[in-house]
Amino acid sequence: MDISRRRKVTKVVAGSLAELYPHNLQMYYIPPITEISLSEFEDLALERLKVLRCLELVNLKGANKFSDEWKASLCEEMTKQGLKNFYKMSTAPTCKQTDAELQYRKKDHLSHFILRLAYCRSDELRRWFIARELELFKLRFMSLNADEIREFLNMNNLSYSPISAEEKDAIMPSLYESTYGSTALLSEKDFFRVPFTDVLELVRSRKVFVQAGYAYIPSSEFVAVMSSVYRATLGQALMMTYRRLPNVDDERLVPLLKGLHTSYVGEDFKTPKGGEICIEDLDKHARASYPLCMRFLHEALRTHHHLRHFGRLQYGLFLKGIGVSLQDAMRFWREEFTRIMDVDKFEKEHAYNVRYNYGQEGKRTNYTPYSCMKIICSSVGPGDHHGCPFKHSDVKILANKLQAYGISSQYVGEISELVKGNHYQVACGKYFEATHGKPSNGIQHPNQYFEESQVALGNRPAIKQEPMSQNSQHSQPNNYPSKPKPVKQEKVEEDVWGGDIDLSSIDMDVA
Amino acid sequence: MKVEEFSPDSLPDLLPLYYKRLFPYGPFHRWISYGNVEPNYFQNREFSFTLAEDIYIRFKSFIGREDMEKEIQKRCPYKIDIGAVYATRPQERHMTAVFQPQERELVFDIDMTDYDDVRSCCSGADICNKCWKFMVLACKILDAALREDFGYEHLLWVFSGRRGVHCWVCDDSARKLDVSARSTVAEYLQLVTGGENKAKKVVLNSDKLHHSIRRAKNIIEPQFESMCVEDQDILGTPEKISKVLSLVPDDQMRQEIEKEMSKQNTPSMKWAALTSVVQSWIKRGQLKKWRQFLVEEIMLQYTYPRLDINVSKGMNHLLKAPFCIHPKTGKVCIPFNPRAAEKFNPMTVPTINQLIHEIGQFDKEQTQEGDEVSLRRVKDYRKTSLNKGVVIFEEFVRKLEDTWKGKQIKIEASDATLKF
Numbered sequence: 010m011d012i013s014r015r016r017k018v019t020k021v022v023a024g025s026l027a028e029l030y031p032h033n034l035q036m037y038y039i040p041p042i043t044e045i046s047l048s049e050f051e052d053l054a055l056e057r058l059k060v061l062r063c064l065e066l067v068n069l070k071g072a073n074k075f076s077d078e079w080k081a082s083l084c085e086e087m088t089k090q091g092l093k094n095f096y097k098m099s100t101a102p103t104c105k106q107t108d109a110e111l112q113y114r115k116k117d118h119l120s121h122f123i124l125r126l127a128y129c130r131s132d133e134l135r136r137w138f139i140a141r142e143l144e145l146f147k148l149r150f151m152s153l154n155a156d157e158i159r160e161f162l163n164m165n166n167l168s169y170s171p172i173s174a175e176e177k178d179a180i181m182p183s184l185y186e187s188t189y190g191s192t193a194l195l196s197e198k199d200f201f202r203v204p205f206t207d208v209l210e211l212v213r214s215r216k217v218f219v220q221a222g223y224a225y226i227p228s229s230e231f232v233a234v235m236s237s238v239y240r241a242t243l244g245q246a247l248m249m250t251y252r253r254l255p256n257v258d259d260e261r262l263v264p265l266l267k268g269l270h271t272s273y274v275g276e277d278f279k280t281p282k283g284g285e286i287c288i289e290d291l292d293k294h295a296r297a298s299y300p301l302c303m304r305f306l307h308e309a310l311r312t313h314h315h316l317r318h319f320g321r322l323q324y325g326l327f328l329k330g331i332g333v334s335l336q337d338a339m340r341f342w343r344e345e346f347t348r349i350m351d352v353d354k355f356e357k358e359h360a361y362n363v364r365y366n367y368g369q370e371g372k373r374t375n376y377t378p379y380s381c382m383k384i385i386c387s388s389v390g391p392g393d394h395h396g397c398p399f400k401h402s403d404v405k406i407l408a409n410k411l412q413a414y415g416i417s418s419q420y421v422g423e424i425s426e427l428v429k430g431n432h433y434q435v436a437c438g439k440y441f442e443a444t445h446g447k448p449s450n451g452i453q454h455p456n457q458y459f460e461e462s463q464v465a466l467g468n469r470p471a472i473k474q475e476p477m478s479q480n481s482q483h484s485q486p487n488n489y490p491s492k493p494k495p496v497k498q499e500k501v502e503e504d505v506w507g508g509d510i511d512l513s514s515i516d517m518d519v520a
Numbered sequence: 521m522k523v524e525e526f527s528p529d530s531l532p533d534l535l536p537l538y539y540k541r542l543f544p545y546g547p548f549h550r551w552i553s554y555g556n557v558e559p560n561y562f563q564n565r566e567f568s569f570t571l572a573e574d575i576y577i578r579f580k581s582f583i584g585r586e587d588m589e590k591e592i593q594k595r596c597p598y599k600i601d602i603g604a605v606y607a608t609r610p611q612e613r614h615m616t617a618v619f620q621p622q623e624r625e626l627v628f629d630i631d632m633t634d635y636d637d638v639r640s641c642c643s644g645a646d647i648c649n650k651c652w653k654f655m656v657l658a659c660k661i662l663d664a665a666l667r668e669d670f671g672y673e674h675l676l677w678v679f680s681g682r683r684g685v686h687c688w689v690c691d692d693s694a695r696k697l698d699v700s701a702r703s704t705v706a707e708y709l710q711l712v713t714g715g716e717n718k719a720k721k722v723v724l725n726s727d728k729l730h731h732s733i734r735r736a737k738n739i740i741e742p743q744f745e746s747m748c749v750e751d752q753d754i755l756g757t758p759e760k761i762s763k764v765l766s767l768v769p770d771d772q773m774r775q776e777i778e779k780e781m782s783k784q785n786t787p788s789m790k791w792a793a794l795t796s797v798v799q800s801w802i803k804r805g806q807l808k809k810w811r812q813f814l815v816e817e818i819m820l821q822y823t824y825p826r827l828d829i830n831v832s833k834g835m836n837h838l839l840k841a842p843f844c845i846h847p848k849t850g851k852v853c854i855p856f857n858p859r860a861a862e863k864f865n866p867m868t869v870p871t872i873n874q875l876i877h878e879i880g881q882f883d884k885e886q887t888q889e890g891d892e893v894s895l896r897r898v899k900d901y902r903k904t905s906l907n908k909g910v911v912i913f914e915e916f917v918r919k920l921e922d923t924w925k926g927k928q929i930k931i932e933a934s935d936a937t938l939k940f
């Protein structure tokens with residue numbers, strides 16, 4: 010089927026679309042075979058990316074995933090991005106097979122496969138993509154009614170049956186005790202016994218009864234089983250796509266695919282933007298320009314002359330990103346650590362890691378400073394100082410520290426409220442405002458915080474920035490994907506380059 | 521004659537002897553070969569050596585037992601680590617395009633330093649019998665969870681030689697877990713979270729106790745007072761009391777507990793005051809439903825196993841092999857029986873110089889009696905206090921090997937029925 014934009018005459022044959030897309034929810038087993046124009050390709054990619062980005066932002070706001078609050082917030086965010094229809098279609102499947110719906114399914118299908126091409130390239134990209142796609146899948150699955158679910162299972166050859174009444178009676182007390190949520194309806198619910206590896210999320214959060222390697226899940230949590238099937242399929246498919254990627258030889262696609270993720274996550278701060286930063290000034294910078302996560306680490310290091318592994322990583326990479334040279338970094342860590350250990354021990358145990366951060370050891374990768382997201386999601390245990398203070402501190406302890414830093418009690422109050430509502434990055438922005446006397450552009454990355462601070466303090470000329478969201482007050486940073494520039498140029502030349510992209514020529518088969 | 525205290529400087533002299541005469545290569549090799557069910561399992565395993573001067577060699581691999589024995593005796597590593605099983609021999613990793621870990625035991629690492637904020641007897645690398653009790657509890661709780669909840673049977677528990685314990689889960693299904701399943705198991709078993717800026721590190725937030733937590737609580741409860749209130753004296757000073765009180769979220773309740781505690785003289789009466797205030801609040805329905813496990817939360821924060829979960833999450837994390845010598849203490853990294861963990865005393869774990877001394881003594885006695893023949897027949901480790909650890913290890917390996925024997929029998933049996 011040809012759906013090229015230039016040959017607009019394409020008639021959509023409803024019959025065949027309905028055959029191709031019989032259900033609103035897809036497992037994406039079969040890659041598309043169709044030709045589309047480069048600009049369509051790009052539009053589809055960006056639209057789906059926006060959807061995924063919405064999911065990510067809404068997660069950061071801290072509401073329980075898939076709760077009504079979360080859904081409302083997602084709906085709002087997607088509406089803002091002009092994706093209201095996508096949201097509606099995803100949550101209220103009518104299964105009426107209307108033309109609009111079929112078109113939506115087709116778009117869904119194509120855009121999913123296009124993003125696979127962009128997101129199969131590295132572990133980190135794959136992980137991000139799988140996590141977001143999984144959320145989308147769950148959202149859709151949870152909107153299905155019982156009939157639709159049955160139909161879906163049939164269509165995809167997935168059969169599951171609940172445990173028998175006797176078996177259930179025998180373990181009822183355990184089910185009561187260990188199944189998350191209200192116990193009221195449990196006796197009526199069907200339970201499924203599945204290998205615990207099929208429902209990792211439920212096991213991880215101790216929401217179900219687990220015995221001898223099997224998890225017992227109530228029918229209301231069945232979505233977890235489905236999403237693990239989906240996760241496994243998608244994970245495998247991405248690896249396959251990755252292996253076959255070298256065969257994609259359309260030179261127009263390569264830069265587009267490569268640029269897609271960075272076009273919205275912004276910079277990675279691997280290489281410092283400003284000039285060199287002198288380690289003699291770090292105390293000063295910690296007070297004036299560090300985000301709280303780094304200020305805490307810096308102070309902990311100065312007091313204890315030591316940081317644990319992940320603290321050293323989080324802070325060490327940040328220092329690299331703001332422009333501390335390897336030589337200086339080495340001197341800095343050595344001076345602190347050798348107050349409690351001899352130089353020999355430092356050279357043996359820690360010097361390696363400092364060089365490692367700068368890509369001088371091990372795999373010689375130039376490691377990326379951690380973003381807020383990574384820091385907020387990191388696991389923090391006793392004895393640790395890393396993590397994001399807005400997420401990983403008690404509100405009281407945080408408030409005391411802020412007070413001690415001389416933050417006015419009004420700001421301390423506002424920040425505490427934001428923290429209680431789990432708006433960590435927004436709280437961080439408030440802290441910026443309190444210490445700089447002007448609002449920030451939205452905090453995504455500790456190094457970006459630092460750069461902005463340097464500009465605000467006049468230590469560095471302002472770098473021309475894209476206009477950010479208008480209501481910077483409490484809104485999340487408005488960092489949505491936009492078309493990267495080089496690709497736009499190519500679009501102008503599209504006619505010269507000519508030709509559509511034949512998706513069937515890209516081998517995305519899973520088998 | 522008394523054995524001298526261990527000094528790290530003597531390692532270069534002692535290690536060659538230890539590796540020549542004492543290291544139990546036989547059972548060790550049988551363990552890592554896993555019944556040879558998969559032909560290259562042993563060959564494709566990564567080992568790493570730490571040599572003197574902290575020279576670190578990764579991605580070593582051995583063809584078989586002899587090769588391994590020779591190499592270990594030649595290099596006399598200060599430390600041997602065990603890594604993952606790869607699809608090819610790690611030593612030849614440069615010859616393949618994708619070199620990714622395929623399988624790996626599920627491992628756990630508990631380190632006493634993670635308990636520094638709840639123990640007052642020692643800190644850092646030191647341990648004593650009082651704080652070893654934390655390890656005993658951790659071992660019991662994890663062992664039960666891994667067996668009952670996840671159905672694993674082949675658990676090897678090892679004292680790390682200094683201040684911690686390792687657990688190797690060696691079941692076939694455990695070795696095949698992928699990274700996300702590993703992190704799931706690890707996080708399922710992790711309750712104490714939050715860093716230095718978070719006082720309350722266990723928040724249950726539920727009106728029921730998950731069975732794994734209830735089981736842990738049942739293990740902890742009978743020990744808690746003697747361990748924490750008495751040994752560690754967690755209510756011994758005003759600062760320590762305020763640390764416990766900071767775990768009570770409700771201001772009014774906290775004040776009430778503080779007042780009741782101040783009326784009591786002994787720590788255990790103070791603890792009783794705390795629990796009875798909480799009880800009375802629960803009885804009067806003043807405590808929100810999902811807050812009612814406050815006392816449990818406090819007990820768990822002080823005693824629930826504190827895992828270094830990053831060790832468990834990864835496939836390619838290296839972990840020290842059992843029967844290594846800890847280079848700082850000279851103690852053997854020795855297996856112990858989790859069911860008798862409380863009887864295990866880390867203070868009396870043999871050191872390398874003690875062991876060497878013991879074989880010397882044994883040899884001397886035997887030769888005095890002129891019994892050269894029997895001297896040959898006894899394995900050297902049998903003559904020393906290493907023997908107990910080896911026996912536990914052999915028992916573990918034997919059970920492991922039984923699983924394949926069982927399989928073989930089943931296959932034969934099903935073949936038999938087919939013929940009819």
Ligand code: SF4
Nearest residue numbers: 300302381397437455
């Ligand atoms: S929001 Fe980001 S920059 Fe701010 S403290 Fe947290 S991790 Fe650091």
Ligand SMILES: [Zn+2]
Nearest residue numbers: 641642648651
């Ligand atoms: Zn102690």
